[in-house]
Every structure is written in structure tokens, then in C-alpha cells.
Amino acid sequence: MGKYETQDEILAALAAPFAPKDIEWRIQSSGMSERNGQQQPWARVLAYVNARAIRRRLNEVLGPAGWQTTHFAVGDRIGCAIGVKLDSEWVWKSDGAGDTQFESDKGAFTSAFKRAAYSWTIGEYLYDLPVGWAQFHNDGEYRDEIKARGQQRGTWYRWSPPKLPSWALPREHQQESANVSTESSQERKPKSERGRKLANSAYRELNQATNTGLMTQSESKQWWDTILDCVDNDETLEGTYEALMELIGARSNDRGMSE
Numbered sequence: 001m002g003k004y005e006t007q008d009e010i011l012a013a014l015a016a017p018f019a020p021k022d023i024e025w026r027i028q029s030s031g032m033s034e035r036n037g038q039q040q041p042w043a044r045v046l047a048y049v050n051a052r053a054i055r056r057r058l059n060e061v062l063g064p065a066g067w068q069t070t071h072f073a074v075g076d077r078i079g080c081a082i083g084v085k086l087d088s089e090w091v092w093k094s095d096g097a098g099d100t101q102f103e104s105d106k107g108a109f110t111s112a113f114k115r116a117a118y119s120w121t122i123g124e125y126l127y128d129l130p131v132g133w134a135q136f137h138n139d140g141e142y143r144d145e146i147k148a149r150g151q152q153r154g155t156w157y158r159w160s161p162p163k164l165p166s167w168a169l170p171r172e173h174q175q176e177s178a179n180v181s182t183e184s185s186q187e188r189k190p191k192s193e194r195g196r197k198l199a200n201s202a203y204r205e206l207n208q209a210t211n212t213g214l215m216t217q218s219e220s221k222q223w224w225d226t227i228l229d230c231v232d233n234d235e236t237l238e239g240t241y242e243a244l245m246e247l248i249g250a251r252s253n254d255r256g257m258s259e
Helices: 005-014 051-062 104-117 123-130 171-188 195-212 217-229 234-258
Strands: 023-035 038-048 069-073 079-086 090-100 142-144 156-162
Touching: 005 051, 023 217, 023 234, 038 051, 038 104, 038 123, 038 142, 038 156, 051 069, 051 079, 051 104, 069 104, 069 123, 079 104, 090 104, 156 234, 195 217, 195 234, 217 234
Parallel strands: none
Antiparallel strands: 023 038, 069 079, 079 090, 142 156
């Protein structure tokens, strides 16, 4: 039996953030963009919890006998259901993975297991993370091939994931994250309240423009870098923000006229 007794305690413990070592990252989309006269890589990345950490979380919260899984086929897809014992009754939640033609059998089973865990809110908070961008440098934790549009072959780059915000970390890691964030990004953080509001608003607008197809991810990344480059000067930041909003507004109007 686990150390949590009530349903509220169990569900809260299952949903709690994981330590950074339990989080893995993959590139969702990537490309090359010109910056300062040179082609530079960019990549939008996604975070997910690895399967070992999920099993460990289930064991810690429920005990080895307090949960179970079953896998099943749905056409060419693999599904997984996780059963949790709550108040002496088994409660099941399920989800599925991708087409097994594109994944190994082991990969499909693992993917289905992780998706079913999200149904129990295990790692679900990662869906609320802001858009994450890879940080490219020679000592990066990951290595991927980045291609420019239309290229058959690209260049391999090493990259590291973005830092997780404090709300996405266990309590014992939150102060450490705050210290690292302060040291690494102090020079690119708006100094005034006005600057912070403009930067936050620009971030939301860029995210929305990318998600709605008004702006490519490469273009969105260039604009965000431009915003960060002028955070020390509110007037410059405001002018850049206004130019961004004019561009988004014009593209939105053009789309409306064409529909």
C-alpha cells in the first residue's frame, strides 16, 4: 500500500511535477534562419515524462499492488489502460498510441502507457508549458539533424532544452531553478514593469500567430529574439512590439479578405 490514503491525496500526488532528470525532450519542428548575416538553427521542443519515472510515481503513490495495466489493439494502433485502486475499487482510464506501422512494437506500447498515464494527470502539467526553444551549443545534451526548408540533408547540432519554470518543478527544485534563471537570463530580462508587460504580450501574440498559421515558427523565433534584444530600452521595445502587432493585424486582415 502506498503512503497516501484519501482520493484527493492520491490524485494530487500523481499529478505532482517531476524532477528535471525525469523529463525528456524532443524536437517538434526545426529549421534554419538567417541572423546577423549567418544561417542559424532553430528548434521548437516538447517535454515529456519517461516511462520509468511514471512507473516509479505509480509505485511510490499507490504501492506495487495498487495499480495495474493492460494493453489492447485498436485496428493498427496500440492502446493502454491503467487501473488504479481507489476506495477498494479498480478505476480504469485508457488512451492509445500511434500507428504501429510507424513505431516499433516496444515504442508503441511505451507511448500508449505514457498517454494513459496522462489520463491520470501524471505529467499532464507539461501540456501547460510555454513554447520551448532549443538552446544550441557544443556541450548540448541532445544531438539532432537540422535541415533548412527544401534540403534533403542538414547539419547535426547539439542542443539543450529550455529551463523549466518554477511551477513545473518539485518544491525542492524551485529555489535552485530561480537561482539559475536569475544568473543566466538577467541580461535579457525586461528591467521595468512596462517592459515585462510588453514582452509577455509579445510572447502570447507570437504563440497565437504561430498556432493559427499567420506566422511560421522560424519567423516567430526571429521576432522573439528581436524582442529579447531590446528589453533594456522600453522605447525600442515598444516600437518593436507595435511593428509586430501591425504585421499580425495586416496578415489577419488579408486572411479575412481571402476567405
